[in-house]
Amino acid sequence: MRTLVNGLTAFLVPMEVAEGWARTDIAGINSFGLIGLAVGSVAMGFVTARLSIRGVCVLAASATGLCLILASQAGSPWVLYVLFFLAGALGGGTVFAPIFAYVGNWFPKAAGLAIGFAAAGQAVGQGGVPFLAAYLIESFGWRGAMLLLGCGTLVLLVPLALGMRQAPAGATVSVGAAQLPASVTVPFLGAAVFLCCTCMAVPLMHLMPLIQSYCISSTDAGGVMFAMLIAAIGGRIAYGKLCDLIGSLRSWFVASALQTIGVLAFTLFASLQGFMLFAIVYGFAYAGVMTSLLVATRALTPAHNKARWMGIVLSFAWLGHAFGGFQGAFSYDLTAGYGTGFAVGAFAGAGNLVLVGILTWLTRPAARPPALAV
Numbered sequence: 001m002r003t004l005v006n007g008l009t010a011f012l013v014p015m016e017v018a019e020g021w022a023r024t025d026i027a028g029i030n031s032f033g034l035i036g037l038a039v040g041s042v043a044m045g046f047v048t049a050r051l052s053i054r055g056v057c058v059l060a061a062s063a064t065g066l067c068l069i070l071a072s073q074a075g076s077p078w079v080l081y082v083l084f085f086l087a088g089a090l091g092g093g094t095v096f097a098p099i100f101a102y103v104g105n106w107f108p109k110a111a112g113l114a115i116g117f118a119a120a121g122q123a124v125g126q127g128g129v130p131f132l133a134a135y136l137i138e139s140f141g142w143r144g145a146m147l148l149l150g151c152g153t154l155v156l157l158v159p160l161a162l163g164m165r166q167a168p169a170g171a172t173v174s175v176g177a178a179q180l181p182a183s184v185t186v187p188f189l190g191a192a193v194f195l196c197c198t199c200m201a202v203p204l205m206h207l208m209p210l211i212q213s214y215c216i217s218s219t220d221a222g223g224v225m226f227a228m229l230i231a232a233i234g235g236r237i238a239y240g241k242l243c244d245l246i247g248s249l250r251s252w253f254v255a256s257a258l259q260t261i262g263v264l265a266f267t268l269f270a271s272l273q274g275f276m277l278f279a280i281v282y283g284f285a286y287a288g289v290m291t292s293l294l295v296a297t298r299a300l301t302p303a304h305n306k307a308r309w310m311g312i313v314l315s316f317a318w319l320g321h322a323f324g325g326f327q328g329a330f331s332y333d334l335t336a337g338y339g340t341g342f343a344v345g346a347f348a349g350a351g352n353l354v355l356v357g358i359l360t361w362l363t364r365p366a367a368r369p370p371a372l373a374v
Contacts, residue, residue, distance in 0.1 A: 008033075009208045010133035010222060012329075014142045023209075025077045027329030030205060033084035033092075034322035038315035040093015044307075057095050057161030061153060064091035068150030072143045088318070096314060098307045112248065115298070116240015116291045128229075130208060134222030180362060185300045186309065188362075190316040192355035193293055196256055197317045199263055199349030200289060201324030202342055207266065207279075210338045216272050224275045231283030239288025240295070248296035249360040255288035256356060260349030262286055267342050293317070300363065324348070 008030040015026045044056070067087035074080045099118065107114040129149070136145035207228075211221035242251045262282040269275050294310075301309035324345055331341035 009205050009225070010130040010137060010218065011142050011145075012206075012209050013212055013218065014137050018142060021077055022333060024326070024329045024333045027205065027326050029077060029080045029084050031322040031326045032081040033088040034318040034325070036085035036088025036090075037093040037096070037318035038088075038322070039085075040089035040091070041096060041311040041315045041318065043089070044094045044098070044311060053098060053166050054162060054164045056098055057164045058158060060091045060095035061157035061161045063087060063094070065150045065153035065157070067091065068146055068153060070150075072147035072150065093311075093318070098310075112243030112251075112291070112295045113237070113240040115294050116237045116243070128226065131222040131226035134208075134218045138219065180300070182302050182309065184362070185359070186312060188355060188359045189293075189297055189300065189313045192352050192359065193297075193313055194316040194320040194323075195348045195352035195355065196252075196259075196289060196293065197320030198324035198327075199256075199260060199345045199352065200286070201321040202263055202328045202345030203266055203282075204321075205325035206328040206332070206338060206341065207275075209332075210266065211272070211275050213338070214270050214272075216275075220272055224272070224279045227276055228279035228283035231280045232287035235284040235287025236291045238284075239291045242288065243292055243295045247360075248292050248299055249356060249363065251288055252292035252296055253353065253356045253360060255286060255292055256349060256352050258282075259286035259289055260346050260353065263342055263349060264346045267339050300359075320348075 008026070012023060012026050015021055016023055064087050067083045067090075071080055071083045071087075074083065103114055103118045133145050133149065136148055139145075140148065208218070208221040208225055211224055212218060239251050239255060242254075259282075262278075262285060265278065266275075266282075269278060297310055297313045298306065301313070327344055328338065328341035331344065332338055334340070
């Protein structure tokens, strides 16, 4: 799934050079994949209760691998748009919401920490896929790299999917949080997640091209991404524990504030050493965004058919990623630089902070009517 979210970052410059496509056109491939993720998250959230988690994961792994293999032979951006949309809808969008909706049920006394560990796997993919893709592109070109990633997806993920087991039923109410109706929490969560992921998508999609613009090699730029997202592994686990200690919304606010500041700061560096050091700090600091929003969504949405509500909220996350990545490329083509795109991302992050702050206030224990006390 990380290939759909930010794995294309390693392909931006090679596709631009090899095919002569505009950077906005190439970023559109990523955006269509993320729109597919959004569609798949909502659709599969409604049917996942009727399917086993094993079947869902096999479908997701198979669809993603096959679409990447076909994408390696595509002759135009529009073919890639269709294939990445299908990979998102039938691949990542199929599996993401069910897994994170129920992973906390295996460890009900420490759901935040459990989700943090699961989300740490995302960080491995976010850093590992661009890093691996950069090496594959240098050796085999972008088409060969895409083909190998597709084959690797089938070989590695299908067997893992066959080993998945259904999670037990579990409580999903967060003690200490006022339980508001879904008509309030879902729109707030959706809007906040959209803005949060708009901010997050800019460095995830455009940090490698930004670094390469200073005549730094693609493999070195991939190394910066890898270091940033390896640091994010520890950060996601740490924020999972923080969610259990202070609450998921407060943890989300802290992580979002650090992410918003960090996105602007990336444009202040021009050397590989500077990017590397800051990326490690940023990776740990921002990492809790995904963990915290997953725990918050799990806690604040109705217990009935949790995957459905998780899918609806997460669809806004993928739409935010799609918009953030696209606007970064559009701003680059318009201004021949990344300053504006990163600033727009930070502005979206500030909007997210406002919404998370309001939601924290609305769900404070003092706001909870006595009849809803838990």
